[in-house]
Structures are given as structure tokens and as C-alpha cells.
Amino acid sequence: MKISVVGCGYLGAVHASSLAKLGHDVVGVDIDQAKVDLLASAQAPFYEPGLPELLGETLATGALAFTTDLSRVRGAVVHFIAVGTPQQENSNAVDLRAVESAFDAIIPHLTAGDVVVGKSTVPVGTAQRLAARIEAVGAHVVWNPEFLREGYAVKDTISPDRLVYGVRPGDDHAVAVLDEVYASVLAQDIPRVVTDFATAELVKVAANAFLATKISFINAMAEVAEVTGADVTQLADAIGYDQRIGRKFLNAGLGFGGGCLPKDIRGFMARASELGAGDALNFLGEVDAINLRRRERMVDLCREVLGGTIEGARIAVLGLAFKPDSDDVRDSPALDVAARLAELGGRVRATDPQAIETSRRVRPGLDYVATAKEAARDADVVLVLTEWREYRDIDPDEFGSVVAVRAILDGRNCLDPVQWREAGWTYRALGRP
Numbered sequence: 001m002k003i004s005v006v007g008c009g010y011l012g013a014v015h016a017s018s019l020a021k022l023g024h025d026v027v028g029v030d031i032d033q034a035k036v037d038l039l040a041s042a043q044a045p046f047y048e049p050g051l052p053e054l055l056g057e058t059l060a061t062g063a064l065a066f067t068t069d070l071s072r073v074r075g076a077v078v079h080f081i082a083v084g085t086p087q088q089e090n091s092n093a094v095d096l097r098a099v100e101s102a103f104d105a106i107i108p109h110l111t112a113g114d115v116v117v118g119k120s121t122v123p124v125g126t127a128q129r130l131a132a133r134i135e136a137v138g139a140h141v142v143w144n145p146e147f148l149r150e151g152y153a154v155k156d157t158i159s160p161d162r163l164v165y166g167v168r169p170g171d172d173h174a175v176a177v178l179d180e181v182y183a184s185v186l187a188q189d190i191p192r193v194v195t196d197f198a199t200a201e202l203v204k205v206a207a208n209a210f211l212a213t214k215i216s217f218i219n220a221m222a223e224v225a226e227v228t229g230a231d232v233t234q235l236a237d238a239i240g241y242d243q244r245i246g247r248k249f250l251n252a253g254l255g256f257g258g259g260c261l262p263k264d265i266r267g268f269m270a271r272a273s274e275l276g277a278g279d280a281l282n283f284l285g286e287v288d289a290i291n292l293r294r295r296e297r298m299v300d301l302c303r304e305v306l307g308g309t310i311e312g313a314r315i316a317v318l319g320l321a322f323k324p325d326s327d328d329v330r331d332s333p334a335l336d337v338a339a340r341l342a343e344l345g346g347r348v349r350a351t352d353p354q355a356i357e358t359s360r361r362v363r364p365g366l367d368y369v370a371t372a373k374e375a376a377r378d379a380d381v382v383l384v385l386t387e388w389r390e391y392r393d394i395d396p397d398e399f400g401s402v403v404a405v406r407a408i409l410d411g412r413n414c415l416d417p418v419q420w421r422e423a424g425w426t427y428r429a430l431g432r433p
């Protein structure tokens with residue numbers, strides 16, 4: 001099928017190349033010329049394992065192309081809209097300007113029978129409002145939320161846990177067209193939920209709200225563990241064995257960040273308030289607050305280990321990305337903590353396997369170095385803030401020879417305290433004795 005994907009960021013670039021891999025003829029459109037140039041030369045504008053290979057393969061066969069020229073969507077029968085929906089600058093609400101303008105801009109290029117598929121995460125009610133404009137030219141609208149995780153984006157796109165189609169009741173044409181788009185995904189027996197617009201929009205934000213709540217739940221337990229001497233990692237293991245609870249998303253530490261969970265729970269609360277259902281989501285305010293408190297606690301722990309003052313201390317920060325296998329620093333807890341320590345007068349030297357350039361753009365004043373050893377040279381304390389494999393694998397004995405003081409703070413509960421303490425380190429973590 002001939003398909004267009006409008007918006008080629010983290011979501012759209014992966015979606016476009018994955019659909020090309022699944023056998024479709026795909027054109028990706030973005031307004032950012034630099035991004036389009038990179039993608040067209042098979043370079044991913046961000047770090048995502050497997051994406052450069054996928055781009056290379058599908059561009060080479062001619063199944064995929066990128067452009068800034070929206071008129072090239074003509075002839076495609078399905079148009080995915082995957083533009084950004086960030087948090088508004090001065091409120092918790094979602095900034096829908098990119099979605100609105102992408103929908104408006106595509107209308108002159110549509111043919112009756114085309115299907116416009118919203119993939120961006122939007123406040124409930126958006127699809128219903130935008131659909132009227134699209135339907136006026138005889139095209140159809142589906143809201144098909146995306147659940148991929150950065151770092152696993154290609155796998156999650158080709159083999160998702162489920163597909164959700166939000167359609168106008170009885171729009172069999174739209175359902176049939178999407179089934180054709182996803183034929184090889186559905187062939188893997190992936191569950192498919194066909195529902196109305198509002199439910200599809202809500203499924204997306206509800207899923208992210210649930211994940212955020214699970215993380216903040218375990219971080220709330222970490223707060224209590226800290227004042228009782230209990231170990232939140234063992235607690236998570238023990239409750240996680242209960243299959244109704246499950247161990248996934250129960251890793252306590254610095255909490256959630258990234259371009260989605262934080263802004264999605266805030267946008268969800270803002271939308272529910274507009275609709276008069278704000279009270280139903282009051283708990284998400286607490287989820288957000290617990291999450292942000294973890295960053296402060298990390299700074300306090302650092303101060304404590306340094307004997308009461310951060311000013312002038314040499315602090316090594318390992319990890320800046322919001323999670324491993326990503327260079328994304330949008331609302332990154334790690335970068336936030338690093339910046340806060342520097343603001344408090346700490347002599348911070350920070351590193352990350354992939355996120356130095358992205359961090360530099362947001363926090364140009366920090367001192368970035370290429371390796372963990374460089375960061376840790378003569379340090380008074382080392383902080384692990386993103387659980388990259390290479391940090392988890394550090395040999396405490398060998399690493400001890402570069403620092404001034406053997407003190408390590410494990411912001412992600414990803415190190416073995418016994419191993420570090422046996423090597424003579426002061427080991428401290430969030431929610432763990």
C-alpha cells in the first residue's frame with residue numbers, strides 16, 4: 001500500500017521505516033529540513049537501536065523516502081499523523097498546534113476514501129473535532145495510538161502488545177484499510193481492539209498514567225523504606241511475584257522522565273479538569289509529586305554523603321539520558337539532578353554513552369566528558385543516574401583507583417551493594433539501606 005507518515009520524530013521515523021519493512025511504499029514528511037536530510041541518508045537523528053539499519057535497508061529498496069514537501073503524500077491512501085504534542089509552556093495542558101496544522105495542511109492533498117490515522121497522543125475529544133474537517137472531503141479518520149518504548153521502538157512497532165483503532169461507529173472501510181496496513185502484524189496473533197475515538201484516545205493516556213502510577217507507587221514505598229531501614233528492591237521482588245501485581249515497572253530510583261509519561265499525566269489531568277472530571281485524576285498530581293521528590297532526595301543524599309556541603313565538591317555523574325538505550329533527555333531526571341548539583345556549586349563532571357550532545361543543547365553550561373573514568377577522576381562522589389549496561393558492569397576495585405573518595409550513589413538501584421562495599425566503597429541508594 002502507498003502510505004504517508006507526517007512527522008518523523010522518535011515515533012514517525014520508526015513508524016515510517018517499519019511500515020516500509022512490512023512491505024509498504026512509504027513517504028515520510030517533516031517540516032525540519034535537517035532531520036529529513038539525515039533520515040534520507042539513512043542516519044537516525046536520535047539514538048535508537050536498529051533504526052539506522054532499518055532505514056538503510058528500506059531506503060535502498062526504494063520502499064521508503066523522506067521529504068519536506070507535503071504534496072508528496074498525494075497518491076497515498078493512508079496518512080499517519082505522528083507530529084509532536086508537547087506540554088504547553090505555561091500550563092499542564094497539551095500543545096496541539098502541530099496536530100492541528102498537520103491535519104489542516106493535509107486536507108488539500110486527500111482523495112475521497114483516503115484514511116487519515118492519528119498516532120500522536122492527544123487529549124480526549126481531539127479526534128472527534130478534527131474528523132469533521134477530514135470527512136468533509138470524503139476521507140476517513142482513525143485514532144490509532146502508539147505504545148512503543150524508546151530503545152525498543154522497532155520491535156514494539158513490528159510486534160506490539162496490541163493494536164487499538166478508534167473509528168466512527170460502523171466505519172468498516174477504515175477498519176479494513178488499517179487491517180491491510182497491519183496485515184503482517186496481525187498475522188502474529190496480536191490482539192486488536194476496535195473502538196470509538198474517545199476510548200482510543202483514553203486508552204493511550206490511561207496506559208501511560210497506569211505505568212507512571214506503578215513507578216510512583218514503588219518510589220513511595222522507597223520513601224517509607226528509607227525511614228525504616230527496609231530494602232525497596234526486595235520489597236518489589238516480593239510483591240512482584242504476585243502475578244496480579246507483576247515485577248515490571250517496579251524499579252524504584254530516580255523516577256520517570258522522557259517526552260511522554262510526565263507530559264501525558266499532566267495533559268490528562270488538565271483535560272479531565274476541563275471536562276469536569278478533575279477529581280477523578282487528583283491522584284495523578286500525587287504521582288507527579290512523588291516522582292519529582294525523588295530528584296530532590298538524590299541531591300540531599302549527595303549532600304549527606306559529602307558531609308553537608310555540595311559547594312566545591314567534585315561530583316561525577318554517570319548517565320544523563322532519561323533511560324538507557326536512548327539519547328533522549330526530555331525531562332530527564334538524571335540531567336535535572338546533574339544541573340541542580342552544578343547550580344549548588346558542585347564541580348560536576350558528567351557523561352553518558354549517547355546523550356552528551358542532546359544534554360549539551362539543553363544544559364550547555366555543564367562539564368561533559370566522554371567516559372565514566374574521566375568523569376570519576378579525583379571525584380569525591382560518583383552518582384549513577386541512568387542504568388546503562390556499561391555502568392552496571394563497572395568493576396568497583398578498578399574504578400576505585402581513579403576516584404579521590406570511594407563513595408557511590410546508585411540512583412537507579414542497578415548496582416550490587418555487596419560488591420561495592422566489599423571493594424571499600426560507601427554505597428548509598430534510594431530506598432535501600
Ligand SMILES: NC(=O)C1=CN([C@@H]2O[C@H](COP(=O)(O)OP(=O)(O)OC[C@H]3O[C@@H](n4cnc5c(N)ncnc54)[C@H](O)[C@@H]3O)[C@@H](O)[C@H]2O)C=CC1
Nearest residue numbers: 007008009010011030031032083084085098102120121146
Ligand atoms: N517518543 C515516543 O516514544 C512516543 C511518542 N508518542 C507520541 O507521538 C507523538 C510524537 O512524539 P515524538 O515522535 O516523540 O515527537 P518528536 O518531537 O520527536 O517528533 C515530532 C516531529 O514532528 C515534526 N512536525 C511538527 N509539525 C509538523 C508538521 N506540521 N508537519 C510535519 N512534521 C511536523 C517535527 O519537526 C518533529 O520531527 C507525540 O504525541 C507523542 O506523545 C507515542 C508513543 C511513543
Ligand SMILES: O=C(O)[C@H]1O[C@H](OP(=O)(O)OP(=O)(O)OC[C@H]2O[C@@H](n3ccc(=O)[nH]c3=O)[C@H](O)[C@@H]2O)[C@H](O)[C@@H](O)[C@@H]1O
Nearest residue numbers: 146147148149150215249250251255256257258260322323
Ligand atoms: O507514550 C510514550 O511515548 C511511551 O511512554 C513510555 O515509554 P518511554 O517513555 O520510552 O520509556 P519507559 O520505558 O516507559 O520509561 C519511562 C521512564 O520511567 C522510568 N522507569 C521505568 C520503569 C521502572 O520500573 N522505573 C522507572 O523509573 C524510566 O527510567 C524512564 O525514565 C511507555 O512505556 C510507552 O508504552 C509509551 O508508548
